[in-house]
Amino acid sequence: MNTETYEIRGRQFRTKADYARGYRDNQTIERIEREVDMLDLEAVEELLTDLKRGKYHFDTLIGDDYIEEIGELADKLRVEAQAEVESSKKRKGHIKSKTDKSGATGSVSSRKRSKKFTDYDDDMQQEIIKVLKRDQLKRRVMMLILALCILGSVGYLVFYFTLYEKNDMEYTELAELKKEDVGGTVEINYEEAKDKPPVLKKYETLYQKNRRLVGWLSIPGCDIDYPVMQTSNNEYYLDHNYNQDYDKNGSLFMDKDCTPAFPNDNMIIYGHHMKSGKMFGNLNRYAKQDFWEKNPNFNFDTIYETGTYAVMYVFRSRIYAQDEIVFKYYQFIDASSADEFDSNMDAMADMSLYDTGVTAVYGDRLITLSTCDSSEDAGRFVVVAKKIS
Numbered sequence: 455m456n457t458e459t460y461e462i463r464g465r466q467f468r469t470k471a472d473y474a475r476g477y478r479d480n481q482t483i484e485r486i487e488r489e490v491d492m493l494d495l496e497a498v499e500e501l502l503t504d505l506k507r508g509k510y511h512f513d514t515l516i517g518d519d520y521i522e523e524i525g526e527l528a529d530k531l532r533v534e535a536q537a538e539v540e541s542s543k544k545r546k547g548h549i550k551s552k553t554d555k556s557g558a559t560g561s562v563s564s565r566k567r568s569k570k571f572t573d574y575d576d577d578m579q580q581e582i583i584k585v586l587k588r589d590q591l592k593r594r595v596m597m598l599i600l601a602l603c604i605l606g607s608v609g610y611l612v613f614y615f616t617l618y619e620k621n622d623m624e625y626t627e628l629a630e631l632k633k634e635d636v637g638g639t640v641e642i643n644y645e646e647a648k649d650k651p652p653v654l655k656k657y658e659t660l661y662q663k664n665r666r667l668v669g670w671l672s673i674p675g676c677d678i679d680y681p682v683m684q685t686s687n688n689e690y691y692l693d694h695n696y697n698q699d700y701d702k703n704g705s706l707f708m709d710k711d712c713t714p715a716f717p718n719d720n721m722i723i724y725g726h727h728m729k730s731g732k733m734f735g736n737l738n739r740y741a742k743q744d745f746w747e748k749n750p751n752f753n754f755d756t757i758y759e760t761g762t763y764a765v766m767y768v769f770r771s772r773i774y775a776q777d778e779i780v781f782k783y784y785q786f787i788d789a790s791s792a793d794e795f796d797s798n799m800d801a802m803a804d805m806s807l808y809d810t811g812v813t814a815v816y817g818d819r820l821i822t823l824s825t826c827d828s829s830e831d832a833g834r835f836v837v838v839a840k841k842i843s
Contacts, residue, residue, distance in 0.1 A: 462479075463520075463603075478513065486501065486510065492589075493531075493589055506521065625680060628696060650758070667696070671752070675739065678737070678752075683706065684710065684714070706723055715758055727827070737837060752839065763821055763840060763842065764810075767805070768837050769806050783802065796815075820838060
């Protein structure tokens, strides 16, 4: 779900590490352009030769782009030089040529140009100066645009990390609002709470702050300790936090069809797989069996009751087309019979990355944690657990 990208010289990078390599390549290019006269054909051709021979090292495709750019610049300067020659021929009917040491006529397209600026008449010199000034202006504009892009990227990174720290503080404060579990419940006098069980005292303050709260998930080994939200759709909390502010990290949220007040056979919780580790960013640690062996259980409380869960299945899946006939874990919320429940268990057991030895029977209560997985298009990483207390 994370589509965060960084851009340098028209190239986009998906990770901070790739962006850092691209940034180093761009610094190399800036150093080259400070040292080389980009309006001098001889200097540009020599630079092109050095680039092709690998004199300068690049780690990203920015280097390939730059070689093509210098090749195009060299072609442009050759064309301009030739145009200057042809224009001079038309006005003068001839052009002065210098003879090299061997006596051969000098060529403006050779690597060592034999023709000097002073060989042209005043009109031609003025035309050449105009061309050079125009190209110099273009180069300055490009450098300004590049500088603004770099400044914008740096500004974005500062904003991102500031927001990151702010989110950290907010969730720490929310965790502190949970009261110590001294037991007992409290009646909430909200209209929508009618016919629902009373709320646990430990979640009273949080629930009164936001009535979309349905529980709290804690998985210490994954640095997951967040409130779980729910709305009438599965979209709002993709980009909103507990305080209902826009937040690209989103929130952990329960599937709209689940009823935490009257638990389903299987309650599904979704969350973004953030590269920062936020939300379900570290859930895929369960892909390794040795991690599960150290962290076989985790806690999920609804606002109505506490719960400890034992991990049963860990697998990778994806979002399928509506007409595909295949087990779709995200559609399993309630089973209409023991046979249907067992069929779902068998399907997940077959997909599981390893055998935990934990099983379930019809009547047990399950929870499914789901996040994005980059191993395939529309991929998902899934952890399924059974309530044991």
